[in-house]
Amino acid sequence: MSAAALAPGAVPPDLVRAQENAVVEMVQIGAVAEELADRFALAGHRLYLVGGSVRDALLGRESGDLDFTTDARPDAILEILSGWAEAVWDTGIAFGTVGARRHGSTVEITTFRADAYDRVTRNPIVAFGDSIEDDLVRRDFTVNAMAVELTADERRFVDPHGGLAALAAGVLDTPATPEESFADDPLRMLRAARFVSQLGLSPAPRVVAAMTAMAGELSRITRERVQVELTKLICGTHPRRAIELMVDTGLADQVLPEVPAMRLAIDEHMQHKDVYTHSLVVLEQAIDREEPGSPDLVLRLAALLHDIGKPDTRRKEADGRVSFHHHEVVGAKMVRRRLRELRYPKAIIDDVAQLVFLHLRFHGYGSGEWTDSAVRRYVADAGPLLDRLHKLVRSDSTTRNRRRAAALQRSYDSLEDRIAQLRMQEELDAIxxxxxxxxxxxxxxxxxxxxxxxxxxxxxxxxxxxxxxxxxxxxxxxxxxxxxxxxx
CATH class of the missing domain: 1.10.8 (Helicase, Ruva Protein; domain 3)
Structure with missing residues (x-):
């Protein structure tokens, strides 16, 4: 067909094929995937690298596990893996998924799916599909609905929902309508926020609208699953953007209601719009103090939640100023209650709550008037959290007054010097x-x-x-x- 015969705006087939070939070249296929593809081809089945594995390859991100989909049924998958995989597990076989390990790589292979959902729980009524297109349309987002066929004579890029264009534009959208997608599995709304944090994507307007209308559906999801997504979100590259999305859509009311509640409490320094905005700035500043490439969940949670006790302790004083006396005590109790509800491990709950409890202690230091006894207690109470406490307290300075900010940092420098001196003299860490x-x-x-x-x-x-x-x-x-x- 000549270019002249094409419909207006259509892309010539040769150009489409060239673009697909270029994409396939970008997706580096490792030796394990090559071996697996050969085995499926010999057995007369198709095998596709799919989902996050393709997305991350296109973004140049490392992806430890490999996800595949195939027309082979689970029993056939097990037969193909026999004698090749060093370990096989079939805990997900009822959903068509078989896992395996080979040469240190973990793979998951799932039969094409064409599920329906009862829309009461998030559990699908499993139905196997007959085509890659059936499988991709049921996936959560278009950037995860791309595949590369490995068993064809020539590798083929499959992208029926425009995932590559969405990835290039930085847009997060759903293959089906977002209302259908989120009704099937409400956890996808929280996954949307997680991808905003991890990948820096922006949700399409229709996705935001559906999240806002359907936020209450998240109550169908177990707290354990919510916690896993929240942890990934908090530890992502752009957690502030994700938290703002959760607050704006109402998802935060279902997960961390104390965070949107902070919008009601004006910061006592009158330097920020509200305590909510202040807390987001503290979170960003705490992240800047982390070791590069090592997100600290405990520090980030403490930074985000350090002032959640303020709404409950807010008082207007006789001179017109707003006070939040003992908000660190109240906040620590609230942190324990919320993180327990989200099924966080006890060690994480204890550490975050203790950081929240201690984050104001430094402000009694003044210009260095603390006695050696007070410094010892500061170190002893912080224990192994001392380094995180240093980072949290320094991050908690968000004043726009440069002179005041510099004075606070100098004061904390002085405290750290005192701690170092006493540590040399007395082995403070083991009092x-x-x-x-x-x-x-x-x-x-x-x-x-x-x-x-x-x-x-x-x-x-x-x-x-x-x-x-x-x-x-x-x-x-x-x-x-x-x-x-x-x-x-």
Whole structure:
């Protein structure tokens, strides 16, 4: 067909084929995929590299796992993998998915799907499809609905929904209507926010509209699945953009309602639109203090949530100023409640809550008036979180007054210098009383029990207050304490 015979705006077939060939060349196919393709071809089946594996290859992003789809049914997949894979698992075989490992690479191979959904849960009524087009239309987003056929005589790029153009334009859209897609699986709305964070994509207007209208459907999803997506979102490259999308569409009301609630509390310094905006700036500044390429989930959560206690502690003072007394105490409790509800591990909950609890402690430092005892307590209370606390406190300075910002940083420099000096002198990271539990029991002649713990705490407080003392001084203090508490 000549170019003149084409419809207006149509692309000549030769040019289309050239573009497809160029895309295929961009997708580097590793040895494991080559071997797998040969085995499927010998068995008379088609095999496609699909979804995130293709998307990430086009973006130049590393992708540890390889996802494939095929016309082979699960039993045939297992037969093809037999004798080739070093390990095979079929936990997802009811959904048509078989996993395998070869030469350190993990692969997942799924039979073409043409599922329906009950739209009560997110569980599909599994139905196998007969074509790659059936499979791709059911995927979440067009950038994940691209495939490369590996078993054809000449590799073929398959992109029926314009995923490549969307990727080039930085647009996140759905193959079907977003209403259909999100009704099938509401978790896709949170995945949309996650891809905004990870890939820097912007959702299409119709996607935003559907997310806004259907945010309540996220309640159908288990908290564990929500937490997995939220964690990936927080640890992405652009978490602020994703959080703003969640707040604007109402998704945050379903996941982290304390975040949009901060829009109601005006920052006491009157330098920001609200505490919500301030918290987003603190998050970005905390990210800037991370080691490159090593997102810190605990630090990022603490930065985002450090002021969530402000709405509940907001008071208007007689002089017209707004105060948030003890918001760090209230906020730490709120953090524990929310992260538990999201099924985060206890260690993460404890660390984030402690950072929130401690984030204001520095502001009592003034211009360096803290005693050595106060510095010791600061270090002891932070424990292994001290480095993160340093980053959080420095990030919490968002004032536009350059002189004030510089003064705050100098003050914190001074505190860090004090900590370094005391650490050299006293091994602050391992502060212990000058007498251990065995010495306490021997000196007082008491058996193990609560009294030993009380004596230990007394000696620890003494250690914090005075620093190291001699054994004789410690024993004298312990005897005096025992006499005051009626131990003879």
């Amino acid at each position: 212990r009383p000058d007498l251990d539990g065995n010495a306490i029991m021997e000196l007082l002649g008491i058996p193990p029990g609560p009294l030993v713990g009380k004596a230990y705490k007394h000696l620890l407080a003494l250690r914090m207050e005075r620093g190291p003392v001699s054994r004789e001084e410690a024993e004298a203090e312990l005897r005096a304490w025992a006499a005051e508490n009626g131990l003879g």
